[in-house]
Amino acid sequence: MDKTRLKSLQAVVFDMDGLMFDSERYIQTAWNQAGTMLGYGTLGDHIEKTLGFNGTKRREFFLDLCGQDFPYDEFLELYRSLYFDRVRKEGIPAKEGLHETLEVLKKLGIRMGVATSSSRENTLKNLEREQISGYFQTVITGDMIQHGKPEPDIYLEACRKLGAEPQDAIALEDAINGIKAAARAGMMPVMIPDLIKDTTEVDDILFGRYDSLAEFAREIEECLGSSRAEKEK
Numbered sequence: 001m002d003k004t005r006l007k008s009l010q011a012v013v014f015d016m017d018g019l020m021f022d023s024e025r026y027i028q029t030a031w032n033q034a035g036t037m038l039g040y041g042t043l044g045d046h047i048e049k050t051l052g053f054n055g056t057k058r059r060e061f062f063l064d065l066c067g068q069d070f071p072y073d074e075f076l077e078l079y080r081s082l083y084f085d086r087v088r089k090e091g092i093p094a095k096e097g098l099h100e101t102l103e104v105l106k107k108l109g110i111r112m113g114v115a116t117s118s119s120r121e122n123t124l125k126n127l128e129r130e131q132i133s134g135y136f137q138t139v140i141t142g143d144m145i146q147h148g149k150p151e152p153d154i155y156l157e158a159c160r161k162l163g164a165e166p167q168d169a170i171a172l173e174d175a176i177n178g179i180k181a182a183a184r185a186g187m188m189p190v191m192i193p194d195l196i197k198d199t200t201e202v203d204d205i206l207f208g209r210y211d212s213l214a215e216f217a218r219e220i221e222e223c224l225g226s227s228r229a230e231k232e233k
Contacts, residue, residue, distance in 0.1 A: 001208035003223050005188065011164035012105055013155060013187070014136075016116035018051070018174040018194035019213075021126055022093045025195070026083055034079035040066055048196055052177030054117045054148030094130055095194075097214025102135045104217045108224050115158040115171070117142035117149060138162055150180035155187055172216070176202055192216065 018024040028044035035043035046065065050058050059072050105112055112135050116123055120141040127133040138161035145153045159166045171182030174194040179202040182189035188207035191199055199209065210216040 001190075001219065001223075005207075006220070006223050008168045009110060009170065009224065011111040011113065011159065011162045011169040013113045013115045013158045013162070013169060013171050013182075015052075015171070015173045015175065015178050016114055016118055016123055016126065018095075019172055019192060020095055020098050021130075022095055022194075023126075024051070024174075026086055026092065027079070028195070030079040030083040030086070033082050034075050037078060038071060038075060040070070040075075051175035051196070052117055052149030052173075052181065054142035054145070055119075057148050091129070092126065095192075096212045097217055098130075099132070101213045101217040101220075102132060104221045106135060108220070111162045111164060112136050113138040113140065113158040113162050115140045115154045117154070119143050149175070150177040150184070152181050152185035155182050155185035159185065159187070170207065172213070179205065190216065 014020055017027070024047060028047045031047060032042040032044040035041055046061075050061050053061065062072050062075070063070055102112070114123065114127070114136055118141060120139070120143055123139060123141050124133070127136070127139070138158060140154050140158045140161065142148055142154070145157060147153045155171055156166065159169050162169070166186040169187050171178070171185070171187045171189050172192060173179050173182060173189060174192055174196070176196060176199070179189045179191055183202075183205040189202070189205060190208045190210065191202070191206050192210050192213060193199060199206070208216070210219070
């Protein structure tokens, strides 16, 4: 991470699934269950190829994979039902360091937003359930933009809403498509891997890589805490 570039940091934009919440494993299991119930077998392994896709792009993926007669709407309704039933029973665990990161950024006066390919309804429910809605100045979801990740649209819109220049904003991501989208938007892409461990495809465009949000929070506080304290003197 280029510590000199951090001095101009205005905003941090968070992906949601797999970054803030350990939800992608739930989705993967639901895809396996729904695919099997519909006679297409387990489909969960394909989640890695679609991370960051919005609804339109994910539909295209499944039709290409399973054939144009694949009952995508039925699959969608079924896996969502299975997923939300589990969420109601078990909740979705927050990823390590989420609350710590939000508090550090708030203390440093950094604006925060969400840019997720998930639906607005699902996103707001997750933020409210975890009681973290108040940290974010904007929430941009997949159903609000035309082109999903890896196109830069969602991150450009988040920066616009936050009043931040993309080059002065960090995007926190766990997915290859999300990193590509952030880089194309001109942001500082930071990878915190979840299901995907091999990041060689995007290593050359990463601003930073961390094992957890907690590790990221500690470095941001170390890099910016002292410099911003000096400015306030």
